[in-house]
Amino acid sequence: MTKDYSSRKLERKQRRCEAIIHTDVGIESSEKPTCFLAILNAGLSTGLTEESVLSNAIQYAPVQQVIMLPNKSYCFLKCDNVNNAERIYNHMHGRAGLEQRGGVVYLSYFKSLPICKEENIWTKPLPEGLVLLPDFLTESEENMLLKAINIEDVEQSDLKHRRVKHFGYQFIYGENNVDPTKPLNEKIPNECDILWPLLKTEMTKLGLPTWDWDVPDQLTVNIYEPGQGIPPHVDTHSAFLDPIFSLSLFGDVVMDFRRGSDRQPLKLLRRSMLVMSGASRYDWTHGITPRTLDVVPSETGLTVMPRQKRISLTFRRLRRGPCDCTFPTLCDSRINAQSNLCPVITDVIAAQLEEKNVHSVYDCIAPHFSETRHTPWPRVAEFLRSFQTGSVLLDIGCGNGKYLQCNNNALTIGCDRSSGLINACLERAKIISETSTNLPNAFRCDCLHVPVRSQAVDGCISIAVIHHLATAERRLAAIREMARLLRPGGRALIYVWAKDQRANDNKKSAYLLQNKALNKNKTTVEQQRQCAAAEVQQQQTEQFEPLIPGAPQLPVHTNRTDFMQQDVLVPWKLKGASVANKDANNSAPSSTYLRYYHVFESGELEAMLAQVPDVELVQSYYDQGNHCVIFERRQK
Amino acid sequence: MRLSTYNFLTSKAIKGVKVGFPLKLTIAKQDVVESEFNPTFIERLLPRLDWSGIRLAAEVAGLNDDIPAELPANVAENEELLKKLHHLLLEIDVLEGQLECPETGRVFPITDGIPNMLLNEDEV
Ligand SMILES: C[S@@+](CC[C@H](N)C(=O)[O-])C[C@H]1O[C@@H](n2cnc3c(N)ncnc32)[C@H](O)[C@@H]1O
Ligand SMILES: [Zn+2]
Numbered sequence: 087m088t089k090d091y092s093s094r095k096l097e098r099k100q101r102r103c104e105a106i107i108h109t110d111v112g113i114e115s116s117e118k119p120t121c122f123l124a125i126l127n128a129g130l131s132t133g134l135t136e137e138s139v140l141s142n143a144i145q146y147a148p149v150q151q152v153i154m155l156p157n158k159s160y161c162f163l164k165c166d167n168v169n170n171a172e173r174i175y176n177h178m179h180g181r182a183g184l185e186q187r188g189g190v191v192y193l194s195y196f197k198s199l200p201i202c203k204e205e206n207i208w209t210k211p212l213p214e215g216l217v218l219l220p221d222f223l224t225e226s227e228e229n230m231l232l233k234a235i236n237i238e239d240v241e242q243s244d245l246k247h248r249r250v251k252h253f254g255y256q257f258i259y260g261e262n263n264v265d266p267t268k269p270l271n272e273k274i275p276n277e278c279d280i281l282w283p284l285l286k287t288e289m290t291k292l293g294l295p296t297w298d299w300d301v302p303d304q305l306t307v308n309i310y311e312p313g314q315g316i317p318p319h320v321d322t323h324s325a326f327l328d329p330i331f332s333l334s335l336f337g338d339v340v341m342d343f344r345r346g347s348d349r350q351p352l353k354l355l356r357r358s359m360l361v362m363s364g365a366s367r368y369d370w371t372h373g374i375t376p377r378t379l380d381v382v383p384s385e386t387g388l389t390v391m392p393r394q395k396r397i398s399l400t401f402r403r404l405r406r407g408p409c410d411c412t413f414p415t416l417c418d419s420r421i422n423a424q425s426n427l428c429p430v431i432t433d434v435i436a437a438q439l440e441e442k443n444v445h446s447v448y449d450c451i452a453p454h455f456s457e458t459r460h461t462p463w464p465r466v467a468e469f470l471r472s473f474q475t476g477s478v479l480l481d482i483g484c485g486n487g488k489y490l491q492c493n494n495n496a497l498t499i500g501c502d503r504s505s506g507l508i509n510a511c512l513e514r515a516k517i518i519s520e521t522s523t524n525l526p527n528a529f530r531c532d533c534l535h536v537p538v539r540s541q542a543v544d545g546c547i548s549i550a551v552i553h554h555l556a557t558a559e560r561r562l563a564a565i566r567e568m569a570r571l572l573r574p575g576g577r578a579l580i581y582v583w584a585k586d587q588r589a590n591d592n593k594k595s596a597y598l599l600q601n602k603a604l605n606k607n608k609t610t611v612e613q614q615r616q617c618a619a620a621e622v623q624q625q626q627t628e629q630f631e632p633l634i635p636g637a638p639q640l641p642v643h644t645n646r647t648d649f650m651q652q653d654v655l656v657p658w659k660l661k662g663a664s665v666a667n668k669d670a671n672n673s674a675p676s677s678t679y680l681r682y683y684h685v686f687e688s689g690e691l692e693a694m695l696a697q698v699p700d701v702e703l704v705q706s707y708y709d710q711g712n713h714c715v716i717f718e719r720r721q722k
Numbered sequence: 723m724r725l726s727t728y729n730f731l732t733s734k735a736i737k738g739v740k741v742g743f744p745l746k747l748t749i750a751k752q753d754v755v756e757s758e759f760n761p762t763f764i765e766r767l768l769p770r771l772d773w774s775g776i777r778l779a780a781e782v783a784g785l786n787d788d789i790p791a792e793l794p795a796n797v798a799e800n801e802e803l804l805k806k807l808h809h810l811l812l813e814i815d816v817l818e819g820q821l822e823c824p825e826t827g828r829v830f831p832i833t834d835g836i837p838n839m840l841l842n843e844d845e846v
Binding site: 434437474475476477478495497499501503505508509512527528529530531532534535536537538539540542543544573 | 723724726727730731732733734735743760762763764765766767770772834835836837838839840841843846
């Protein structure tokens with residue numbers, strides 16, 4: 087009896103999960119066994135990793151593919167035949183041991199897999215300009231180089247971070263650059279001279295172009311213990327010429343290359359040489375995920391490769407002068423030139439633009455805006471909850487304060503420029519906690535001048551705020567201000583709207599999915615754009631006269647469509663005209679307000695962060711149509 | 723504004739101001755909002771606070787006698803002091819009043835519990 091009851095209950099649970107998956111990604115479960123399995127109750131959002139699913143499943147049968155979707159509590163496996171899928175199902179379904187927490191996992195068969203861009207990441211051609219030369223050195227050459235770089239004296243600082251040693255010039259992490267006027271006494275060891283003729287021969291054999299400068303003059307040695315990694319980054323354009331050479335010694339690893347929503351892993355075997363040139367050097371980031379197992383292809387599908395200690399030698403040639411590449415997105419020279427030379431919009435005009443198209447708009451729409459913003463985004467809440475008891479957290483641009491109550495063991499303080507929204511904070515808090523024991527701490531200020539002591543907070547967040555600043559300098563200044571507030575070791579989280587609203591497997595973000603008219607095929611994007619443009623143009627002439635002298639004419643974005651350019655005005659429609667009339671001291675009866683946005687390209691936030699001294703990028707990701715970074719203020 | 727928040731505020735962003743801390747606090751109207759006492763929280767929070775700011779807050783709130791001139795070393799075992807700090811820092815809510823820059827005299831009003839720290843463009 088009881089067994090029956092509990093198995094019925096379990097079945098209901100399974101059906102519920104299957105229904106969720108069906109709604110989320112549109113695929114159907116199957117009663118009959120198929121090649122496609124879903125783990126229904128464990129996924130990225132429950133802390134499961136690709137390598138742990140895989141290492142578990144391949145004990146029972148070969149696996150062709152693992153699909154883990156961001157923020158989901160389920161994941162998928164693909165086998166090359168039904169027998170193998172059945173074997174995995176029989177060994178894993180209803181058993182514990184997959185997750186660290188030891189919970190039981192449930193599996194179901196599906197008729198297909200979710201459509202996923204990353205289907206064949208291992209067979210895609212390498213990023214342009216990337217060349218991998220396996221078995222570049224012999225074992226005795228490897229030994230000779232290891233001896234020459236003599237890493238015995240590099241002290242073990244802490245277990246979390248890789249160790250480094252520099253030759254030729256010091257790489258200064260605080261500035262992400264080298265000082266060409268301060269060469270080190272210790273030059274690149276002569277033993278490395280064998281590499282360059284060898285490399286030129288190999289490249290010429292493959293019909294590949296070599297380089298037009300002499301030999302590298304800077305060497306960074308990185309010592310990775312198993313589990314250690316390096317955050318995704320691009321080697322500072324203005325610091326080094328093209329190409330960059332990276333020699334792997336001692337152990338194997340998987341390196342991830344990323345550009346926009348593209349991700350491409352590359353297996354770097356011991357004694358291989360990697361040449362990064364062109365797009366792969368300038369336009370793709372590279373990094374190593376901190377973990378102890380790597381997922382790699384095998385003869386039967388996928389398998390895991392345990393990490394060993396690995397020593398990498400990165401050889402570079404200093405550039406003297408600004409970068410002249412043709413890849414603007416991650417180019418520090420280009421970003422600096424833009425903010426210095428571009429006279430189109432001055433600080434004063436930017437401030438006026440923000441006043442008109444950000445601050446006064448938020449004040450007008452505050453009550454309505456606040457009504458629509460209640461649920462904290464899970465990953466922001468998770469970040470806030472990661473701080474210990476007694477921490478001090480600051481939410482800069484807190485709006486109606488929806489993040490102020492996420493971590494009750496911390497002192498959370500909010501600030502915002504809009505008095506309308508700060509008042510909404512208090513209103514909201516009164517509604518949530520009837521006893522009003524937890525009234526929010528909030529004050530009014532601008533995010534460029536936060537009136538808080540330096541190095542005073544353990545954590546700060548800026549969620550959907552910096553994209554409202556109208557010049558690159560001001561956006562950078564806002565990030566610098568966050569860095570100033572952090573204690574050494576403190577961490578900050580930034581969310582900004584992404585220009586690309588479809589990153590992540592080409593799944594549309596919630597923002598685009600909410601385009602109801604389009605979803606029901608009632609209209610096309612083009613029609614929507616034309617309509618909206620006409621409507622807004624009319625209002626613009628009424629509402630926004632006189633235009634700010636010297637301000638650029640900005641295009642008006644059509645809501646819930648892809649962004650056409652980076653600097654845009656985004657309409658906010660107020661439904662009840664009564665609300666608008668109450669607050670607007672503007673005589674126009676209009677109820678559409680235009681908010682200024684600078685939507686970010688992928689990598690843009692990381693490139694800005696690289697210019698902030700004393701901080702290190704910890705993680706960058708894409709969430710709900712936003713580009714996001716977590717950074718840490720360096721200890722010392 | 724709770725007095726724990728007060729402990730972090732500075733007017734240093736004003737052009738020419740060197741320290742801008744602690745701000746001169748005036749309380750015109752306050753509320754006392756009872757909240758749950760968590761000794762670990764207060765104890766861990768203390769190293770993040772500025773003691774001179776705590777002292778000044780106590781003075782203005784009329785709780786001078788509750789707070790010693792210097793932070794005692796063994797504060798973790800002194801539950802009574804932790805309770806007093808809890809009350810001062812987390813239960814007193816300043817509803818109306820002002821903050822004043824100690825160097826320039828610039829006044830930041832507190833209205834409905836919200837300090838307005840916004841500066842004009844020509845002040846920064
Ligand atoms: C899209 S809302 C986000 C609010 C909140 N962080 C959230 O996630 O719900 C943007 C907020 O940024 C604030 N803001 C815009 N420009 C600002 C500035 N220069 N300084 C401070 N806050 C600003 C606005 O008042 C508004 O509350
Ligand atoms: Zn460049």
